[in-house]
Structure formats: structure tokens, C-alpha cells
Amino acid sequence: xxxxxxxxxxxxxxxxxxxxxxxxxxxxxxxxxxxxxxxxxxxxxxxxxxxxxxxxxxxxxxxxxxxxxxxxxxxxxxxxxxxxxxxxxxxxxxxxxxxxxxxxxxxxxxxxxxxxxxxxxxxxxxxxxxxxxxxxxxxxxxxxxxxxxxxxxxxxxxxxxxxxxxxxxxxxxxxxxxxxxxxxxxxxxxxxxxxxxxxxxxxxxxxxxxxxxxxxxxxxxxxxxxxxxxxxxxxxxxxxxxxxxxxxxxxxxxxxxxxxxxxxxxxxxxxxxxxxxxxxxxxxxxxxxxxxxxxxxxxxxxxxxxxxxxxxxxxxxxxxxxxxxxxxxxxxxxxxxxxxxxxxxxxxxxxxxxxxxxxxxxxxxxxxxxxxxxxxxxxxxxxxxxxxxxxxxxxxxxxxxxxxxxxxxxxxxxxxxxxxxxxxxxxxxxxxxxxxxxxxxxxxxxxxxxxxxxxxxxxxxxxxxxxxxxxxxxxxxxxxxxxxxxxxxxxxxxx
Amino acid sequence: xxxxxxxxxxxxxxxxxxxxxxxxxxxxxxxxxxxxxxxxxxxxxxxxxxxxxxxxxxxxxxxxxxxxxxxxxxxxxxxxxxxxxxxxxxxxxxxxxxxxxxxxxxxxxxxxxxxxxxxxxxxxxxxxxxxxxxxxxxxxxxxxxxxxxxxxxxxxxxxxxxxxxxxxxxxxxxxxxxxxxxxxxxxxxxxxxxxxxxxxxxxxxxxxxxxxxxxxxxxxxxxxxxxxxxxxxxxxxxxxxxxxxxxxxxxxxxxxxxxxxxxxxxxxxxxxxxxxxxxxxxxxxxxxxxxxxxxxxxxxxxxxxxxxxxxxxxxxxxxxxxxxxxxxxxxxxxxxxxxxxxxxxxxxxxxxxxxxxxxxxxxxxxxxxxxxxxxxxxxxxxxxxxxxxxxxxxxxxxxxxxxxxxxxxxxxxxxxxxxxxxxxxxxxxxxxxxxxxxxxxxxxxxxxxxxxxxxxxxxxxxxxxxxxxxxxxxxxxxxxxxxxxxxxxxxxxxx
Numbered sequence: 001x002x003x004x005x006x007x008x009x010x011x012x013x014x015x016x017x018x019x020x021x022x023x024x025x026x027x028x029x030x031x032x033x034x035x036x037x038x039x040x041x042x043x044x045x046x047x048x049x050x051x052x053x054x055x056x057x058x059x060x061x062x063x064x065x066x067x068x069x070x071x072x073x074x075x076x077x078x079x080x081x082x083x084x085x086x087x088x089x090x091x092x093x094x095x096x097x098x099x100x101x102x103x104x105x106x107x108x109x110x111x112x113x114x115x116x117x118x119x120x121x122x123x124x125x126x127x128x129x130x131x132x133x134x135x136x137x138x139x140x141x142x143x144x145x146x147x148x149x150x151x152x153x154x155x156x157x158x159x160x161x162x163x164x165x166x167x168x169x170x171x172x173x174x175x176x177x178x179x180x181x182x183x184x185x186x187x188x189x190x191x192x193x194x195x196x197x198x199x200x201x202x203x204x205x206x207x208x209x210x211x212x213x214x215x216x217x218x219x220x221x222x223x224x225x226x227x228x229x230x231x232x233x234x235x236x237x238x239x240x241x242x243x244x245x246x247x248x249x250x251x252x253x254x255x256x257x258x259x260x261x262x263x264x265x266x267x268x269x270x271x272x273x274x275x276x277x278x279x280x281x282x283x284x285x286x287x288x289x290x291x292x293x294x295x296x297x298x299x300x301x302x303x304x305x306x307x308x309x310x311x312x313x314x315x316x317x318x319x320x321x322x323x324x325x326x327x328x329x330x331x332x333x334x335x336x337x338x339x340x341x342x343x344x345x346x347x348x349x350x351x352x353x354x355x356x357x358x359x360x361x362x363x364x365x366x367x368x369x370x371x372x373x374x375x376x377x378x379x380x381x382x383x384x385x386x387x388x389x390x391x392x393x394x395x396x397x398x399x400x401x402x403x404x405x406x407x408x409x410x411x412x413x414x415x416x417x418x419x420x421x422x423x424x425x426x427x428x429x430x431x432x433x434x435x436x437x438x439x440x441x442x443x444x445x446x447x448x449x450x451x452x453x454x455x456x457x458x459x460x461x462x463x464x465x466x467x468x469x470x471x472x473x474x475x476x477x478x479x480x481x482x483x484x485x486x487x488x489x490x491x492x493x494x495x
Numbered sequence: 496x497x498x499x500x501x502x503x504x505x506x507x508x509x510x511x512x513x514x515x516x517x518x519x520x521x522x523x524x525x526x527x528x529x530x531x532x533x534x535x536x537x538x539x540x541x542x543x544x545x546x547x548x549x550x551x552x553x554x555x556x557x558x559x560x561x562x563x564x565x566x567x568x569x570x571x572x573x574x575x576x577x578x579x580x581x582x583x584x585x586x587x588x589x590x591x592x593x594x595x596x597x598x599x600x601x602x603x604x605x606x607x608x609x610x611x612x613x614x615x616x617x618x619x620x621x622x623x624x625x626x627x628x629x630x631x632x633x634x635x636x637x638x639x640x641x642x643x644x645x646x647x648x649x650x651x652x653x654x655x656x657x658x659x660x661x662x663x664x665x666x667x668x669x670x671x672x673x674x675x676x677x678x679x680x681x682x683x684x685x686x687x688x689x690x691x692x693x694x695x696x697x698x699x700x701x702x703x704x705x706x707x708x709x710x711x712x713x714x715x716x717x718x719x720x721x722x723x724x725x726x727x728x729x730x731x732x733x734x735x736x737x738x739x740x741x742x743x744x745x746x747x748x749x750x751x752x753x754x755x756x757x758x759x760x761x762x763x764x765x766x767x768x769x770x771x772x773x774x775x776x777x778x779x780x781x782x783x784x785x786x787x788x789x790x791x792x793x794x795x796x797x798x799x800x801x802x803x804x805x806x807x808x809x810x811x812x813x814x815x816x817x818x819x820x821x822x823x824x825x826x827x828x829x830x831x832x833x834x835x836x837x838x839x840x841x842x843x844x845x846x847x848x849x850x851x852x853x854x855x856x857x858x859x860x861x862x863x864x865x866x867x868x869x870x871x872x873x874x875x876x877x878x879x880x881x882x883x884x885x886x887x888x889x890x891x892x893x894x895x896x897x898x899x900x901x902x903x904x905x906x907x908x909x910x911x912x913x914x915x916x917x918x919x920x921x922x923x924x925x926x927x928x929x930x931x932x933x934x935x936x937x938x939x940x941x942x943x944x945x946x947x948x949x950x951x952x953x954x955x956x957x958x959x960x961x962x963x964x965x966x967x968x969x970x971x972x973x974x975x976x977x978x979x980x981x982x983x984x985x986x987x988x989x990x
Contacts, residue, residue: 161691196656207696295795441693
């Protein structure tokens, strides 16, 4: 509890808010006990923690509206939370605010196979949509590694991607319609059940807005027909350069794989130790490539990809022969971050996205930086779309290591900006990267972001302090920042 | 000239504005002569016309900023215009405002084949991008029928689609980064050269915002690899029902054609008369279907589509044997609206989009309505994505016909809303459908739109009066509206 909020302040807020909430929300759905609240103090970015004033678990849209109206009147902040699998502290509570846990919104209301859409609650798990629509031979394309657990409301908030977003897009490309509750408790519908909608594209705006503009209470998603055929391969390389160039050559050849991933040796070994998936632990890097579509198309593309991989000296290529083989290769990739968690007490996962052709150059530069900071960085990339997830291994109990890890993280994000990329691909900004937003955007651009926020949430009650830094914060950060306006990597070409 | 603006007002505005503009803009780039201004008084929705105060043709971004700064200071409205091919009066000037014609922004600055992007000026013609990138075997996917003439800035403003957006998306899905000038002359960059970007998704928000939020001065578009192979077929049907059901069956079978179009008999005959493309004039409807991808995939899908077409009693199927055949079939389709223009003095083209499975039902209902209003309606649909373009033929010199045509138009749009669809697919709202926005959106949703507009353009200088109706306008329109809150089509299922 910080100096700014005393126990008395907290008690006062609770005694103002609880009687109001209780008018429409059952007591069991309101948690105020600090012990129980500890379950809600962070998302998967566990470095940052904060207990909320209280947690509400609403069961109906009317209850969500009631929470919002009470908080609007009393000017109490609200942070919404889905499954809590976020990686940037986006749903970390605020001290004097309500945490709105959307867990109980877990129904699939409608599967419309003819229109290829489904209407679902925000608390429905990502994978549950594909499971429920499988009998219609349909699926929901975004597939973050956490898809077993993460919920679609969180996917919307962070504009989640996944290993297949190279071909099938991010969440924003797979959502048609949203029902949201605004800061003052109003329900509005954004988008439509048709493939386009009139007016400003607030559906797209809501995707990736991290709970700062409204609370999502219903989602109509697009579904895709399952491809007839999918083929997965795993290729090993003796050097990082060969793997990087092979990736560029696959994209350059006009192929659009369903997924195109790259993992370095430390990543391979960590995954293999946990998953026993048959990854080649002696390789400097592996590429996983999935091709999908019609049977002959896949066969054709597979042979083109294999030609390219061989041209760039792939030392071994395993082509999955059965669906079980494919599952094994993908399950191991999706377990990369749990596997890395075993290598060091702490693991800082970055999420920069760069123009694809800068990949090999940035990869090498990351390794140079890692040496400079004397830290180990493991590289696991959605290489096909330029979304890199370098993971910095460190021990947060060692203050100096902790400091170096976060400095290195900043340097890696600067590098992404420098080559024309961005500091987030699919994890969002949250609190984790809020300072780096000051590097990515100009004061003018941030001012426009704030004006837009004001248009949705004039009292700044929705997830305050996240995603968009104040100009004051940026002034302070930029003044502390060592580069004094010089390009940190002047020798790199801007892609 | 309306009663509200006298010649004196106009002279006063000109004498305030022109000396300011001339400080940074050459005289030849400022048009004030009413005769020359007449070229700018409407877009392709020629029913609505208005001369601007003056037209500026800037040549540099700095000149655009100067225009915006002058107008911001003097509180003079600005309407931006691309090639003027819009169909909803979206770029119709306002009487006391500047028309900003972006024609001279016509350079392609960069083609980055490795990243599959191009950086272009907003005045670059849509088709010119695909022509310039053809040597790299790449193309720009959105392809509105006007693609020979329309410019990419206008495509962004209206979120243009085209016959291939079923598979490849609308403009919003094919734009990565925008540079815009805001109402006060500030330049900001939205999005990034990478496949995602941090912060609110203002790039998506800008797409389809019809010049109400900013002036686009640079566009980075995504390019797609040209498919190895494309196959086009033209199928004839003796009844509308069979054609409609065949479309639903193709989509229901999990096929995603690159294009899937439907034209009724009047449309077929009009097109054939103009284009001599070999369309079957005795058919009640034709379907055009394009499949693209790998050679075998296309062959497989083609055979599935032919099976379905035959199952629903296609009376004849022509499969294009050469690229010239394909071009002939498509060129005729893209000439549909010029062809219809020959059938009647006036032609009111609608742009409703509905959930796909309502297609046959809505088509039949449109014909019932056409009979009721004693007007001929020609149906030309992007059937695959539910985007319908019924065209109402009429003679605007006959006051009664004119009135009936626009009433029928409103009824058709109501029908689209009623089945869960939307009043625009790809043409936008402009001034044409601004009243129907009152039917599509609730007061709460419109209020949110206005708040957002305020965040970008607090003085309401950018394209005022378009796209988002005032609440006062809606109150008036809804009061005049005959349905008194009843569903106009209570017997129709909401899809």
C-alpha cells in the first residue's frame, strides 16, 4: 500500500462503493478480502503486482453496466480482466480501483455456420471457439500460445495474434461486431454482422485498446473453413544467418505459409528438455513452417519451401507425416515460454515487430547487445510476420541483473523502432512498455491518442496509467534517456 | 447560392483567405473562378452539387499543412477530394469552404518487394499501384470498379472494396501506415511499416472516415503476391432463386472464391449491349466466380464449384480458357454501372451489405418493393460477401419518380438493417445516406461518433455535414419517418 493511499482511504472508498454495488450485484460476486484479492494482483507479467480495491465478478451485462455507473458517479477507476494471461501488465489492477473480472461471461451464444460467424461472451476461451465450431469444419484463426487459457475479450483488448496470423491476420481481422459498455455504463454496438459497417470503424479501434475505451461484453467473430490439408516441417540450420536468409527467401518467393517460426539453439534445447519433441538440439536454429490449403497446392508449396531450405544449407528437414507429428511440433513451439521459464528465475519476453527483411540484421544486433549487457537472450520469432519474441533471462533477486535486463529490453525495442518497426506485435503495451511509447510516438501523436481517449472516457477511469503515456511521463523519460536525440543505432539502415 | 451566403459573404471570405493562402501556395494552384470551379462541384453522385468557395491543388505536404493552418485560423471548412469517383457525395464541396484537390500527389515513392509494401501518394490511381508492382509479381488487392480512375487516398477515405475483397479484404485490410494532416495542420504518422503497430489503431479508424478526421498525404499499402493461377467462370440460371441458393451453397461448402458476383437479367442485357462480352441475355441471372491459388487447388475448387452450379440447375457454364476470356468477363462486370446509365436518365446505386445467407430472401423482397414503387431495380451484387448494389432506374426530371426512387432507396436500406446488415459496403455514407445513419445507429452510438470526431476536429472544419448525422437531424428524420418505431419488415428473420 503506497503512501498515497492509507488504510483509511481504502476503507472510505469501500464504504462508499460497496453499498452501491450491492444494490444490483450479489455479495458473493464482490471480493474485498485481501487474501482472495491476491489472485487478481497481476497478469502473466508477474514482475508488476498491485492489489485492487475490490474485485467484481459480474454475471450479466446489466451488472457490468451497474458497476460502471457506480464507478462513474464515484470516480473510481475500473480495470477489466479476462483470463489474466496477458504479458504486459495490461490488466494489472490499480490500487484504488475496481477489478472487473469477466470470467463468468463464458457462453457461446450462436454459431452461424452459413455466415461463418459466432457470437460469444468475452470470457470464452480462445480455443473453445474452435472446438465448438469444429463440427461445422470451421475455426477461429487467432491462436496465441496461451489459447488453451486466454479468453476472447482479452484477445480483443490486446489485438492478439499467434503463430497463424501471418496468413490469417490478428484479432482485428477476425472480429466483426462488438458490444461494449462505455465508462458511464452505456451499452453500444460497434460493427455489424455483415462484412462491413457504416460510420467510423470503432470495432477496429477497440481491438488493441487494452480496456482504455470500453468494456467488451459480447463479440461476434469471423470463422474460417478449415483448410483441406496442412503440412508442417521442422528444418535445422548450422548458422543463424542461413536460417534468417531462408526465411526472407520463402517470403520473397511469394509464398504465404500459415505459420513460419524460428527458434535459436538455447530455445531448442529448453523446449526439447521440457517437451521431448525431437527438436535437433545440435542446430544453431530451427525453422517451423506450416503450409495449408488444397492438397496439391500444399504439396507444391512444400516442395518450393524445401528447395529454398536446402539452398540455404538446412542440415536436416523433418516433414510431419501424421497429424500427431504436426501436433507434436506445434505443441513444443507453443510451450517455448514455459520451457524458457525453467532456464532462469525470470524471463523478460519482448514483442517487437520489424519489417521482415531486417530480420537477420536485427537478430545479430540483439546478440551483440546481449553480450554487451552480459545477459542471455533466447530468440523465438514469429519470423514470417517479423514479430520477434527475444526473451531475456535474468534473476530479479539480483538488483544489478534486474536493472541490466530492463535496460537491454529498452535497447532491443529501440532497435525495432530504428529499423521502422514497432514495440508491440501482439502482447500490447500495458504498463510494461509504456515508457517505450515515448520513443515510438511523437508528442503530436500522443496528444491525438489522449484526445481520442478523452472522447470515450473523459474522467480517465478505464484502466488508467496504461498503454498511452502522459506527456509529462514522456518528458521525464526522454530527459533521462541517454541518447539526447541521437539515433541509438545510426549504422542501421531504416527499412 | 443559398440565402444564407450572399455574394458579399463569399467575397469577404475570399478576401480573408486568399492573401493568406498565397503566402505559400502559387497562384495557379488556387481556383476561384466559378466556371473552373464547376469541375469540382460533385463527385460521381451527380444528383448532389455544390460549388466550393475555392479549390486548392497543393503540390507538397507543406502546402497542405499551410492550407489547413489558414483554414483552422479563419474557421473555414475543408473538403478533400481524390479523383472524384465517389458514389455518395462524400467529397461534394461545402459552399463556404475550401475544396482540397489532391490530384498532384501522384508519385509512387517506394516499392519494397522484400517487405511486400509500397509507399505512395494519395493521388496515385488504384490500378497504377498494381501496374507498377507487376514486375515484382505483386499487386494491390482492393479493386473497386472505378480502379482505372479512383485514387488510393479516396480508397482510404471510403474504405473501398471491389470484386476481390471477399478473399483479400477491404482497403483497411491492405493499408499499413498513413501520414495525415490534422485539422490544425499537424502531421502525424499512423500505423507502421511492420505488420502491427502500438497504441490505438488509428490507421483502421482513418479507413472509411470520409475525410472527417484528417487529410491523408501518404499511404503505405500492403502488396500481395500474384496467385499462380486464376480461373473465371460465368454461369447462367433460369431463376433468381437457383442463383441465390447456388451462391449460398458455394460459401457453405467452405470455398472462398477470389470473387463471386451475381447480376440479374436487366443487368445482363444492359452490359451485353455495351460490352458485347457474350453474357447470356436470356438468363434470369448470371454468377461470375473467380478462383485463384495454386494450379491444382484452382482445378479442384473449380470442379467443386461446377458441381454446385449444376446441382442448382445452371443452364450454361462458360469457363474462361484464356486470360483474354477472363478479362472480357470481368471488364464487362466492371462496366455494369456505365451500362446501366444507358437504361434511364438517372440511376441510384445502393450499397447495402447483409449477412450472406439472407441474400435470396432480400433479393426477392427488393423486387417486391420495386413493384410497389413502380420502378425498375437492377441487381448487381458482390454476392460472396453479401454486398448488394441494387440500382434504381428513374428520371429525375419527373418529380414524382425522383421522390419514389429515393423512398424506395430508403426502404431497401431499411431492409438491409432489418436482416442484421448495414447501409454501406464500400461506397461510404457521404451525404447520400446520412439520414439512413439515423436508422442504423442509436442516439448513444451517434453520440460516441461525435465525441470521437471532436477529438480530431473540435471546430468541425473537416468535411462538415457528411457521414455522421447530428442528433437534431436524426430527431427530425425519425419523426418524419413513417414507421413510428415499428419494424418495417416484421416478417423477416433477423440474420
